[in-house]
Amino acid sequence: MLKFTVQKSELEEKISIASSAIGSRTVDPILQCLLFKPVGGVLRIQATDLQTSVIANVKIGEYEGNDAFAVDADLIDDIVKNLPEDEVLFEYSNGKLTIRSGKSKYNLSTVSEVERFPSIEYDESGITFSIDTSILEEMFDRVSFCASNESAMRALNGVYFEAHGGFLRLVASDGYRLALAEQKLTIDSEFDFILALKSVREIEKLLSSTTEPEIKITFDHSTVSFNAGDITTVVRVVEETFPDYKRVLPKAFKTRVILNSDDFAEALKRVMVIAKRGNEKVQLKITDDVMELSSQSSEYGEAVESIPITKDGEDLVVNFNPKFLSEAIKHIDEKEIEFNFVDNLSPLQINPRNVEGYLYIVLPVRA
Amino acid sequence: MLKFTVQKSELEEKISIASSAIGSRTVDPILQCLLFKPVGGVLRIQATDLQTSVIANVKIGEYEGNDAFAVDADLIDDIVKNLPEDEVLFEYSNGKLTIRSGKSKYNLSTVSEVERFPSIEYDESGITFSIDTSILEEMFDRVSFCASNESAMRALNGVYFEAHGGFLRLVASDGYRLALAEQKLTIDSEFDFILALKSVREIEKLLSSTTEPEIKITFDHSTVSFNAGDITTVVRVVEETFPDYKRVLPKAFKTRVILNSDDFAEALKRVMVIAKRGNEKVQLKITDDVMELSSQSSEYGEAVESIPITKDGEDLVVNFNPKFLSEAIKHIDEKEIEFNFVDNLSPLQINPRNVEGYLYIVLPVRA
Incomplete structure (x- = not known):
């Protein structure tokens, strides 16, 4: 037996977080369940896919009984988030769970072999x-x-x-x-x-x-x-x-380009319209103060863009998968970006200018 | 040959509307295209799936030439919405289309047999x-x-x-x-x-x-x-x-229920949590001033709700597909709703109270 009252808002939040541990294709129904269990004055909600487990503690007031129960995670999530009142009463006894809130009442079946729910172990002395x-x-x-x-x-x-x-x-x-x-x-x-x-x-x-x-x-x-x-x-x-x-981290660079990340992202987006319908390549042609971006599709044609740059070192023509450049740029939250090249076959290092602590390496593709 | 300048914002909007006529599974590539054609001083954009056609007129200024061209709708939509400047120059000649805006340039292939594009006919004298x-x-x-x-x-x-x-x-x-x-x-x-x-x-x-x-x-x-x-x-x-x-429009009613649409929608949503995992039925039990809503699932259990109503006529127990009730209620934008029943086998008429002009009929299901 287990009987407790809980606040809907907190329960809803913790159920949602715990549920996310559940795998999308589990064969064993118990792995689609949340385990509810009173531990040391709080309600512990557990979920696991055997690789990732979540333990969420929910405040409850006085409670009666000490039984654990397991119930389908989707079902309990769906029920709790739609309940009419913030105060929710749970009563569990002999495999039957009753949930009451306002004029709403659910009589639910729970999973029979609750002791089969995998225990979640970790060593706090690590x-x-x-x-x-x-x-x-x-x-x-x-x-x-x-x-x-x-x-x-x-x-x-x-x-x-x-x-x-x-x-x-x-x-x-x-x-x-x-x-x-x-x-x-x-x-x-x-x-x-x-x-x-x-x-x-x-x-x-x-x-x-x-x-x-x-x-x-x-x-x-x-x-x-x-x-x-x-x-x-x-x-x-x-x-x-x-x-x-x-x-694979490059050591010495022969061409360093400084550019504005918005300029580059916009130009890249426009050549990608053709690249994604073509050979999934963008060519960067780097001369003194201009980078020309272009893409071809045998079926649809070509796109050509150019943006202003500051270049240090040799001219260069090099091809990339535009998606890899685009995604790297999106994750740099600085306006000024450095492209550091060795040559057109070696990995390119992209990093924010004057900011330490993160960088991206992208392999070129052949023309 | 055809050469014109157009505003990006208007072109983008018209391309988007015309494109929606294009079928998702067309075999003939010309049906995936938009036809561009100058007609009486405007640019006409056309799309068709042979059943539904859209004709959108776009303002252009002076233009040269009078040729029509057809280009893949997805491609041109993708290109136009990403262009950098509002002023866009189109130049079409011998199957080749060039689009320029700011520093962006596209050289595109167009569909070769543009005269195969289906003509869109309708009789304005109807x-x-x-x-x-x-x-x-x-x-x-x-x-x-x-x-x-x-x-x-x-x-x-x-x-x-x-x-x-x-x-x-x-x-x-x-x-x-x-x-x-x-x-x-x-x-x-x-x-x-x-x-x-x-x-x-x-x-x-x-x-x-x-x-x-x-x-x-x-x-x-x-x-x-x-x-x-x-x-x-x-x-x-x-x-x-x-x-x-x-x-199928019912003529005479034996039970008339007046209820608040929010009360009903909320209660229905909660019993549907069980219904959608069970037999997809909701039972309405109508007595003097209460409607009890309930649903069962052999695997998960049951849900019971009740809402206050005003009833005129006989008590009634009747079952419905809850989705049909829920969708009807969602489309009535009045708080007070009438449920007009003949009996538990005949169509139910749902309509807003004191508002003429629209109604819903829903067949019950057997218990």
């Missing part, structure tokens, strides 16, 4: 550090779009965390481009791990929904937990080795 | 009447959602227009429910026709995008044209007979 919520959110935003979407490429289908020399680096790459963001840490421990992209999405949701200014991260070699007040996201790390990304 | 744009838009909004989505049911997959006794009636039905809206006309002609749902969607776009206060409708027995200033939508009518809908 390496622990804190980071500003907004900084971590920004770092994820700057790198995660470069991760591979191919779940078969396990090492690249995620974000690499590397703590080294007092800095935390996040790196993501799909083999054609790479993003790197770094931030000073308050601890000196050295460690690294890979978070799967799906786990990253969960943590991004946690970061964007929390009002906590800091996130506490605990790493115990097989799992990492991200704690923000009432909510903890626990993630199994990917058991793979991240490629040696430092090898 | 029956003609005008109707307020906002009134026609409201009438469509009130009925078109009840039309069948099955294109094989040709007579029901559209909206029936019936002019009779100085009134225009719009009727739509999918066989399970029916919507009717009527409006006084300024002409006495008697005529009727069916507009296919796809054509209705086109005309709805015309109505929502135009700033013209009146729409001029011309009917010549095989086509209807809807003219709003610069834009004319020409539609082939469906060559079918609409069923005798007057037969």
